Amino acid sequence: MFVGFDLQELVSAFIVLFAVIDIIGSIPIIINLKQRGKGVNAMKATVISFLLLLGFFYAGDMMLKLFHVDIASFAVAGAFVIFLMSLEMLLDVEIFKNQGPIKEATLVPLVFPLLAGAGAFTTLLSLRAEYASFNIILALILNMVWVYFVVKMTDRVERFLGKGGIYIIRKFFGIILLAISVRLFTANITLLMEALNK
Numbered sequence: 220m221f222v223g224f225d226l227q228e229l230v231s232a233f234i235v236l237f238a239v240i241d242i243i244g245s246i247p248i249i250i251n252l253k254q255r256g257k258g259v260n261a262m263k264a265t266v267i268s269f270l271l272l273l274g275f276f277y278a279g280d281m282m283l284k285l286f287h288v289d290i291a292s293f294a295v296a297g298a299f300v301i302f303l304m305s306l307e308m309l310l311d312v313e314i315f316k317n318q319g320p321i322k323e324a325t326l327v328p329l330v331f332p333l334l335a336g337a338g339a340f341t342t343l344l345s346l347r348a349e350y351a352s353f354n355i356i357l358a359l360i361l362n363m364v365w366v367y368f369v370v371k372m373t374d375r376v377e378r379f380l381g382k383g384g385i386y387i388i389r390k391f392f393g394i395i396l397l398a399i400s401v402r403l404f405t406a407n408i409t410l411l412m413e414a415l416n417k
Contacts, residue, residue: 223351223352223353223354224351224353224354224357225350225351225354228350228351228354228355229354229358231350232346232350232354232355232357232358232359233358233361233362235342235346235358236339236342236343236346236358236359236362237362239338239339239342240334240339240362240366242334242365242366242369242370243369244392244395245329245333245334246369246373246376246388247385247388247389247391247392248304248308248328248329248333248392248396249329249370249373250373250376250377250385250389251307251308251385251389252324252328252329253373253374253377254385255313257324258324258325259324259325259329259370259373260325261367261370261371262367263325264325264329264330264334264366265363265364265366265367265370267325267326267330267335268330268334268335268363268366269359269360269363271331271335272335272339272340272343272359273356273359275335275340275343275344276343276344276347276352276355276356276359279340279343279344280344289410289411289414290337290340290344291407291408291410291411291414292407292411293337293340293341294337294338294341294403294404294406294407295403295404295407295408295411296337297331297332297336297337297338297403298337298400298401298403298404298407299400299404300327300328300331300332301328301332301396301399301400301403302397302400302401302404304328304396305393305394305396305397305400306393306397307393308389308390308392308393308396309390309393309394309397329370334366337403337407338403343355343359
């Protein structure tokens, strides 16, 4: 059918990327951003995320070496952004002021670090060593289609849950995000320290 196509590889790659991108877990963040009047463009977020991930899939190693940045540093940077987002959700404060000319949150924090973050970048590089590129790209496309529909449907989810439900979910996911940021930071700061000691 297609050169290198393997259904098992496609399903495996899809499941791994699905877990890492975790758009369902990002729903409270997207709703939170919209409630604060920050626009989230579903199509733009999906397309930019896909292009970033695709670009990184083919040129990730080269890009990082060009800027003398390793994946661990990327992960630590992502951990800081996620940490600040969790504080916003838990403490009801606004850290991402976004005072620039574009009053939307599509690029930061939705595209980076939520959709196209260090975790997704690292996963793509890992998958490339195991599976055929065709299957990984197809799995990525399927994930991006799912991402688009979820981001597009957040308004309906918000109406279904109501203000009280959203508030409770936001606090809960604030704690989850805080835990994720700590795990991401501690796992990668160790690698950075080891690299510096060499």
